[in-house]
Amino acid sequence: MTRSDYSRRNFLGLSAAVGAAGLTAACGGGTSGPPGTEQQGGGGEFTGKYEGPNVALAFWNGFTGGDGPYMKKLVDQFNTEHPNIKVTMTTIRWQDYYQKVPAAVQSGQGPDVGAAHQDNLATLAARRSIQPLDDIAKELKLEESDFIPAVWKGGIYQDKRYGIPLDVHSLAQYWNSDQLSKAGLDAPPANRQEFEQAVSKLKSGGQANPFWMPSLWPAHLIFFSLIWQNGGAPYSEDGQSATFNSQEGVEALTWMVDQIKGGASPKNVAIDTQYNAFKTGRNAGTFDGIWQINDLKATAPKLKWEMAAVPQIFDEKAVWSNGHNFVLMTQRKPDDNKTQAAKVFINYISEKSAEWGNSGMIPARNSARADASFSKLEQAKVATDVESFRFLPAVPGIGDVTFQGIEQAISKATLLQASPKEALDASAGVANKLLEENRKKFGG
Amino acid sequence: MASVDTRSAGPDTLGPAERAPAPGRRGPSRHGGRWVPYVLLAPYLLLFFAFVLAPIVYGIWVSLHIWDFTLPNKPWTGLGNYRDLFDSESVVGPDFIRAMKATAIFTILSVPLLVVIPLGVAMLMNAKFPGRNLFRAVYFAPYVLGVAVIGVLWRYILDGNIGLLNHYLGILGLPDDIAWTTSTPAAWVALVGVTVWWTLGFNAVIYLAGLQDISPELYEAAIIDGAGPWARFRNVTLPGLRPVLQFVVITTIIASANMFGQSYIITQGQPGNETRTAIMYIAETGLKNFDMGRAAAMSFVLTVCLLLLSGLVMLLFRERKPKPLKGVSA
Numbered sequence: 001m002t003r004s005d006y007s008r009r010n011f012l013g014l015s016a017a018v019g020a021a022g023l024t025a026a027c028g029g030g031t032s033g034p035p036g037t038e039q040q041g042g043g044g045e046f047t048g049k050y051e052g053p054n055v056a057l058a059f060w061n062g063f064t065g066g067d068g069p070y071m072k073k074l075v076d077q078f079n080t081e082h083p084n085i086k087v088t089m090t091t092i093r094w095q096d097y098y099q100k101v102p103a104a105v106q107s108g109q110g111p112d113v114g115a116a117h118q119d120n121l122a123t124l125a126a127r128r129s130i131q132p133l134d135d136i137a138k139e140l141k142l143e144e145s146d147f148i149p150a151v152w153k154g155g156i157y158q159d160k161r162y163g164i165p166l167d168v169h170s171l172a173q174y175w176n177s178d179q180l181s182k183a184g185l186d187a188p189p190a191n192r193q194e195f196e197q198a199v200s201k202l203k204s205g206g207q208a209n210p211f212w213m214p215s216l217w218p219a220h221l222i223f224f225s226l227i228w229q230n231g232g233a234p235y236s237e238d239g240q241s242a243t244f245n246s247q248e249g250v251e252a253l254t255w256m257v258d259q260i261k262g263g264a265s266p267k268n269v270a271i272d273t274q275y276n277a278f279k280t281g282r283n284a285g286t287f288d289g290i291w292q293i294n295d296l297k298a299t300a301p302k303l304k305w306e307m308a309a310v311p312q313i314f315d316e317k318a319v320w321s322n323g324h325n326f327v328l329m330t331q332r333k334p335d336d337n338k339t340q341a342a343k344v345f346i347n348y349i350s351e352k353s354a355e356w357g358n359s360g361m362i363p364a365r366n367s368a369r370a371d372a373s374f375s376k377l378e379q380a381k382v383a384t385d386v387e388s389f390r391f392l393p394a395v396p397g398i399g400d401v402t403f404q405g406i407e408q409a410i411s412k413a414t415l416l417q418a419s420p421k422e423a424l425d426a427s428a429g430v431a432n433k434l435l436e437e438n439r440k441k442f443g444g
Numbered sequence: 445m446a447s448v449d450t451r452s453a454g455p456d457t458l459g460p461a462e463r464a465p466a467p468g469r470r471g472p473s474r475h476g477g478r479w480v481p482y483v484l485l486a487p488y489l490l491l492f493f494a495f496v497l498a499p500i501v502y503g504i505w506v507s508l509h510i511w512d513f514t515l516p517n518k519p520w521t522g523l524g525n526y527r528d529l530f531d532s533e534s535v536v537g538p539d540f541i542r543a544m545k546a547t548a549i550f551t552i553l554s555v556p557l558l559v560v561i562p563l564g565v566a567m568l569m570n571a572k573f574p575g576r577n578l579f580r581a582v583y584f585a586p587y588v589l590g591v592a593v594i595g596v597l598w599r600y601i602l603d604g605n606i607g608l609l610n611h612y613l614g615i616l617g618l619p620d621d622i623a624w625t626t627s628t629p630a631a632w633v634a635l636v637g638v639t640v641w642w643t644l645g646f647n648a649v650i651y652l653a654g655l656q657d658i659s660p661e662l663y664e665a666a667i668i669d670g671a672g673p674w675a676r677f678r679n680v681t682l683p684g685l686r687p688v689l690q691f692v693v694i695t696t697i698i699a700s701a702n703m704f705g706q707s708y709i710i711t712q713g714q715p716g717n718e719t720r721t722a723i724m725y726i727a728e729t730g731l732k733n734f735d736m737g738r739a740a741a742m743s744f745v746l747t748v749c750l751l752l753l754s755g756l757v758m759l760l761f762r763e764r765k766p767k768p769l770k771g772v773s774a
Contacts, residue, residue: 099732102514127514212605215626216712268604268623271712277606400733404539412716415626433535441512 050344052337056086057345058111060101062094066294067359074355078348085341087113098399101329105129108332112342116163118154118323119392119399125157126396126442130327132160136343140164140350146365150391151323157394163325164350167361170321170389171221172290172382173311177304179207179284188285188308195311199264202284210284212274213256213265215414220407221320222287225310226252228318228390234406239395240439242431244406245424253413253420255313260414268415279303290379293360309382319382321389323364326350362386397438405431507740514734525741536729536738542717543725544746546707550721551700553636558696559689562644566651567681580652584645591642595709598638599625602710626714635706635719643699647692654688655681690761694754701750722746 063071068091075089090111092100098120104110106129116124124130144152147165155163175188180198183205189195202210213219223244224234232248235241243249259265265274278286279300287310296305310319326346328339349356353368362383363369369383392398409427412418418426482489507525509518528534530541569580586594601608604623614620624634662680671679682689704723707713713720720728722742730739 102734106514129514215714266605267621268626270599270603270605270623270625270714273603273605280606282606404535408716411714415623415715417715430535437535441510441515 050082050085050337050341052084052340054084054086055335055337055341056088057113057338057342059087059089059113059345060097060111061089061091061115062097063091063115063359064093065291065360066298067291067361070356070359071349074349074352078345082344082348085345087345102127102129105329110329110331112329112331112338113345114327114329115166115324116327118151118163118165118325119394121155121163121325121327122157122394123396123399124327125160125162129330130162131330132162133164133328133343133346134161136164136328136346137161139343140347146367148364148366148386148389150321150389151364154323154391154394155325163327164346165364166324166326166350166353167356167359167364168321168323168386168389169290169361169379170319170382171218171225171287171310172307172319172379173285173287173309174278174292174296174305174307175285176278176281176283177306179205179210179281180306183207183284188306189311190308191311192313195313198285199259203263207284209264209266211259211264212269212277212283212286213259213414214269214271214274214286215411216271216407218288219256219410219414220402221289222256222310223249223252223406223410224320224390224392225318226255226313228320229312229314229316231315234402235393235395235398237393239393239398240435242401242405242428242435244409244431245421245428249424250421252314253410253424256410257413257416257420260416278305290362290382291360293378307378307381309385309388317385317388318390319388321391323391324361395435395438396442397434401431401434401438404434503740503743506736507738507744509737510735511737511740512734513736518737521737525738526745528738529741529745536742539717539720539725540722540742543720543722544749546719547701547703547722547746549632550635550639550703551697553632554639554700554703555693555696557636557640558644558647558700559693561640562647562692563651563685565644565648566655569648569652570655580649583648586642587645589642591705592709594638594642595705598634599710602634602638625711628715628718631711631714631719635703635710638710639700639703639706647696650688650692651685654685658684686761690757693761694757697753697757698750701746701753 059075061071072089075087079085079087094117101110101114102124110129114130116130121130125132142164148168151165151168155161155165173188179202180186180188183198183201185198185201189198199210214222227234227244227246227249230248230252232243232246232252234244234249236243260267274283274286275288275292277283279296281303290307293307296303326349328342328346331338353363353365354371354373357363357368357374357377357379360379362379363371363374368374369380369386374380374383392402405427408430409418409423413420413423417423508520508522510521510525511518528536531537532541565583569576569583600606602624604610604621604626607624609624610620610622613622622630624630658681662684663676666676666680702723703721704727707719707721708724711719713724717725723746726739726742726746729735729742
């Protein structure tokens with residue numbers, strides 16, 4: 001798979017927790033929370049500096065795409081500037097990451113610091129594999145006003161902050177520039193009418209199937225974007241019930257299926273096919289995440305392409321988004337020095353928000369997005385309207401619900417095995433049962 | 445030992461205590477001999493208990509709980525997990541039954557092919573012709589590759605829209621829009637085909653060893669009796685291969701029922717989750733959703749099915765006349 005930053009399984013990714021043994025571990029330095037029941041920060045008062053003995057930190061993440069080298073560079077910089085801290089970065093695919101981290105933390109073999117997606121934070125926190133880090137947020141002077149509200153709230157679980165936001169990333173549309181201009185189009189479509197026009201012009205220009213509709217990843221991200229555009233939502237606001245089989249959801253999925261029935265897309269698009277076809281010029285356009293920017297540059301250097309925000313198909317502007325966060329892993333045997341050093345590390349990278357933009361991501365801080373250096377980057381085009389960024393509710397276990405519910409329904413509908421309504425209704429039943437089980441399991 | 449005193453002991457039935465000391469090998473060596481087998485077996489038994497029996501018992505214990513190993517609470521649910529598997533109203537019930545069906549379909553389709561084709565290949569390879577060793581290596585070669593390698597390779601070949609296979613079918617004037625990885629039954633044809641290509645070398649090598657064990661005199665005698673090629677195959681080759689055949693059938697059934705990598709990589713369980721096999725679903729439930737209780741319960745249900753099937757195969761091979769293979773899957 002040529003997955004860049006992301007992979008379908010990261011929605012699946014759940015995580016872990018400590019057993020009873022880990023619960024009574026180190027305390028102190030916390031800003032809130034019942035004393036003695038959870039690790040709260042740890043490592044004493046956070047001063048922003050580390051002056052103790054030499055320590056080695058393990059930092060795990062899933063930056064396997066074009067983003068990995070940029071993180072490695074930042075880590076190397078940090079190591080040079082901090083001779084008494086040595087950070088070792090380990091990168092594994094997100095899908096394996098969310099599977100491995102909980103087990104590793106559980107058995108005391110986990111890393112010290114990690115990265116995690118916003119929609120996985122609640123799950124990781126509920127399983128107690130990550131620690132609250134309100135004190136770092138305070139030290140970093142993170143202000144709600146400097147963030148997209150959903151990103152700010154997404155890092156909070158049960159009134160405590162578990163993630164330091166690093167970036168946001170969203171779905172986008174990619175088009176083959178040569179094919180667009182050959183068909184007499186000067187820009188990617190911005191709305192439904194333009195989209196339909198573009199498709200029909202490209203078709204009459206000889207491109208039989210200009211826009212391929214995937215049946216798996218990132219099909220559900222397209223669906224999320226469309227249902228939000230249509231005024232609906234995949235889940236209720238509190239994340240307690242599935243609402244993706246609403247009228248708005250059925251219309252959203254019907255639009256996707258109509259692209260196939262109407263011939264914009266061929267039938268039976270298998271995993272990654274639409275993206276591979278785009279790279280080789282077999283189709284003219286595709287929807288994918290902004291994390292593909294560096295992948296396209298690296299693996300299809302000759303391809304001329306342009307990227308833009310997802311077109312507005314329905315009444316509202318909306319696009320599926322997610323974010324990367326720094327997290328502090330729970331330790332079986334907490335070491336104050338390591339915890340302190342880890343905080344220094346998180347603090348350091350977080351302040352390099354703008355440099356991280358080169359990885360293809362959008363900085364989470366409003367101030368970094370306003371910076372002139374960011375506006376030159378490719379992804380700045382989709383970041384002009386962060387109001388339209390929508391995020392999944394932060395409920396423990398929601399990734400699994402999406403995988404077993406929504407993704408199955410979309411696969412069945414886009415492979416023309418079931419009508420959109422049938423598929424969504426059946427999946428909503430499964431999703432609601434899973435949500436119910438998760439409530440019992442996580443006590444939420 | 446108490447019975448020794450009350451028995452009327454004849455000269456040949458002396459108890460160990462009464463036995464006359466040592467005409468050589470009788471006395472002490474036989475006495476010590478009682479423990480020798482166990483001592484010799486101990487290293488294996490130790491491993492067997494630690495890594496086979498203990499995990500099985502622990503697995504049964506796990507399957508009786510709602511067991512998420514990342515959460516402190518693992519509430520007892522008795523047979524609840526097993527009930528859920530067969531309850532069409534539960535979250536896992538319909539998916540589990542569908543996964544078991546997928547495994548059954550794959551097994552029924554692949555086992556006959558994997559038993560018959562390698563036998564033909566082995567007989568060809570057993571004949572004397574120049575370049576024989578090269579052909580033996582060629583047929584065995586795919587088996588050397590890991591499932592990830594063959595999976596990715598075939599995913600690109602089989603892709604319905606940009607794959608090589610459909611491209612060549614189109615050149616030949618055949619239908620070139622078959623969705624090999626995203627629709628059934630085409631996906632089953634693809635998965636079975638890939639698996640046969642991948643693993644037939646293994647079965648062929650076992651057959652080949654069996655064929656080389658059949659005494660050439662038997663064939664000579666058969667020829668003298670006027671047996672043609674088919675009669676020789678029926679009456680010399682097949683009976684001579686019976687133990688090998690039984691081994692191949694059972695191991696192939698088990699291997700097919702454990703199919704995971706091919707659908708995980710090539711079809712990703714598509715369409716919907718029609719080609720998601722039991723093992724794939726168990727792995728998802730246990731390792732991705734951390735629902736170890738249900739995953740363990742599913743594993744035991746699958747194990748019981750496989751035990752029954754293996755028993756059935758052994759019964760069939762015990763009869764004098766081997767039944768045709770389709771009896772196996774019925």
